[in-house]
Amino acid sequence: LFSESNSRQAVNRGYLGELLRLYQDWHHNDVSNNYIYIRRGLLLCLKHITNIQLGRETFLGSQGMEVLFTSVQDSLSCKNLDPIITTVIQILRKCYPKECLPVVNARSSYFFPLPGNAKAEPPCEGSEGKWLEGEFSDYESDGEEEAEKDLDNEDVDSKEEDYDLETDVNKLRSRPVLDRPEEELGQYEAMCPELSHNFQELESESEEEKSLEDRTESLPSTPSHFIPSATSVKHPNCRCRNQSVTEMGLDPGKKDFKVPLQSWTKKEKCRWDPIDEERDIVEASQDADSCEEENPARSHTPTLRPLPKEAAWYKKMFYPECEASINPSDGGRLESSDIVTNLLEKHQGDIPFHIPHFYIARAKCVKSIPDYKDLAFPDFWGHQPPPYSKPMLERKYGVQRDKVLDDVRRLIRPGDVIGRTVFDLEASYSSPGAPGCLTFFSKFESGNLRKAIQVREFEYDLIMNADVNSNQHHQWFYFEVRDMKSAVPYRFNIINCEKFNSQFNYGMQLVMYSVKEALQGRPCWLRAGHDICYYKNHYCSSAAAGGGMRGKCYYTLTFSIKFPHKDDVCYLAYHYPYTYSTMMSHLDVLEQNRNPKKVYWRQQTLCQTLGGNPCPLLTITAMPDSKKRDDLEQFC
Incomplete structure (x- = not known):
């Protein structure tokens, strides 16, 4: 039965039905499971026969799916019968009739005309369901026939053939081995301080650093070495407009950054300056308005998905004093503006590098092919790191x-x-x-x-x-x-x-x-x-x-x-989402919170994406220790 011709002869002579009946008889009579290998041998014969399309069709017509499915139900609790269960699963998977996905077309629902491709057209509907008669038959005839050709012995055949059923982590690619003893690597520790430094406990700057800053501020500028600054480059608030460069340089007089990056630790919360926060919110609103003026096609404002007003927890949280008097006559939904207002009042402002107003302003500037009008709550609200580490999930047997x-x-x-x-x-x-x-x-x-x-x-x-x-x-x-x-x-x-x-x-x-x-x-x-x-x-x-x-x-x-x-x-x-709007709002927050005396920040637009969104190019490095020629040359 290893060859296609022998399998075809077995089907034509009616052997497949006899093999099913013989397997049923052994299954019902081998109560003590003393003849597992005989039963598995019968299953292997069925497995070889069903490698060809004729064998699969005859197997389905002989109620083979029902027979094997019913028989395996009695064996799931016995680990000694794993060889039989595994072979049955392989046969059932192979003989399950192939189907197309229950969608109109397998192509994406979103279509974008690429530049220079004038002939590109959206995929036509209804094409996915027409292939069952033609190409599917060809696939069935030669689709899995090479899986078990020219096998020399039964031991090779008994190995697991379906790669997706392999779940033993020890059989994955082995980890690379060090080419030298681990003790010898200690001599390179001085060259890689980031491997041993504890960045969670950042200390305040020393007196020496402060005095160096004071000296730096008093040094005269050197005209032969130019450092771009906020005064030398156009610096629009909203970078989704027609800008090409956003740069920040040495500007000792500017102290509008709210919170240095060093203050973001696990044990501390950000203490917002109400004046700065109000100013940032106004700027974010102006940025969004400017995007709307320059792009009338996106005149809508992204809205937050409605929350379930009829839910008991929502009433208790937002209307504790009148929980029983709420009338969900509006279909259980609140207006989006009311939702955002209520939520922002409850926002703690303790999520690192996230300001909801900045995110909303950025999301309004982003261009999307589907023209999204809704905001996902996690992207709007932000998220904190998980409070604890979690090990890999232990796999349940079977x-x-x-x-x-x-x-x-x-x-x-x-x-x-x-x-x-x-x-x-x-x-x-x-x-x-x-x-x-x-x-x-x-x-x-x-x-x-x-x-x-x-x-x-x-x-x-x-x-x-x-x-x-x-x-x-x-x-x-x-x-x-x-x-x-x-x-x-x-x-x-x-x-x-x-x-x-x-x-x-x-x-x-x-x-x-x-x-x-x-x-x-x-x-x-x-x-x-x-x-x-x-x-x-x-x-x-x-x-x-x-x-x-x-x-x-x-x-x-x-x-x-x-x-x-x-x-x-x-x-x-699938994993922690990180959207384009989130990235752009993070850049806004990072720029606001940097220390311009220490950090050089330059943001340029590398190019425009096909969708019309800017692709930012960042240059972030340390500011020069002073305005001396040597320090500036090292900086440049």
Whole structure:
């Protein structure tokens, strides 16, 4: 049965059905599990036969999926039967009928005409579902037939063939070994003080440094060496305007920086100067207005996603004196301006390098292809480092095969599947969610949820949107979910991942941000999720949709989460999100908080992105010790 011709003859002579019946007979009678190798030998015969398309079709027609699925349920609790379970899982995965993703087109929902490509057109709709008759048949015929050719012995055949099922961290690439004893590396410590210096405990500047600054201020300037300063270069407040350079230089008389970087420590909070803060807020508002004047197409103001006014925790937090008298006649939503006003009153101002007003001003200047109008709460509010370190998640035994069997259960028992679309990025309208159903959203910067399908009461299939003008790169995810119940395990399946394997199989967890926790003084992205695994599913793409790769297979990232609060608003992401608007607002805050006597800061626009946003180029270094010729030459 190693060869295709022998497998085809076995199918034509009806041996596949006999092998299934023979396996069933051994399974029912081998109660004491004394003949495991005989049972596995029968499964290996089925595995070889199903390498060809004819074998898979005959296997499905002989109810082979139901037979193996039912038989393996009795063996999951016995570790001695792992060889049988593993072989059954491989057969079930191989014979599961291939399907296309439940989307109109595999390409990104967002299209951007590239410069110089006048013929570029948006992808036509309906093309993803037409490949089942043509290319899919070709893929089935020669798609996995080379997996087990010319194997010399059964030991080689018994090895795990599916790379995504490999979860032993010891089999990963080994770490590089030092080429010399570790003791000998101590002699280089003086050359790398950053490896041993404790930067968390920065001491105040010494008297010698202060006297050096005083001497520096009194030194005459040298005309032959010019240091750009704020007075010598145009310095607009909002760098999203038509500027080319933003520079800050030696300006001893200027003392408008609020908090030096040295004051940001874990044990200290920023003490804002009310006058400076009010001035910065006014400047940020003026910056946003100027962006609006110069770009009338973006005349809207980014708004914050509405919070659930009907939730008990929201009433208690914002209206403690009249909690029972609130009338949610407006559909449970507040106006965006009221939300922002209420939230800013509660903001502690203790998040390092983050000012919500700066972020809003920056977000209004950013140009996006989807023309985002909503702000994600974590980006607006900011976040603090996690309060504690968390080890890698210990993997639960057998979790991956359990998830694969759950997928097979959908095929065998389709009546148990709800199949309701609860979020669709391409829908022209948003339909209200069913009672007890989660509400999804991702139309904000870096959000990329494309579609959410409710499979069971607490289980959802998710499809991520590809990069702009692309049909690939679906590994990142970032979306909002609300209307949840507390202490209930919700399962999420991201079904269009592309990597062959993932760190999620080795203890990595996703990150979650709770709005309620943030408003209670704990604005943190925390590692969350259990029963996490990553495996190949039955979805495939056509050659046209797969970028020329015929029958490209997709992978599923599945995880379960128990949300900490009822009716909370939570954000789930692959890793800590860091948007373009956040970066630009961080640059604003850093520039405001630097010490111009010590730090030279120069910001230039390297170029404009295809979307029309400036790409900043920073030059940050120490100011010269003095205005002497030697020091200035070293600086230049």
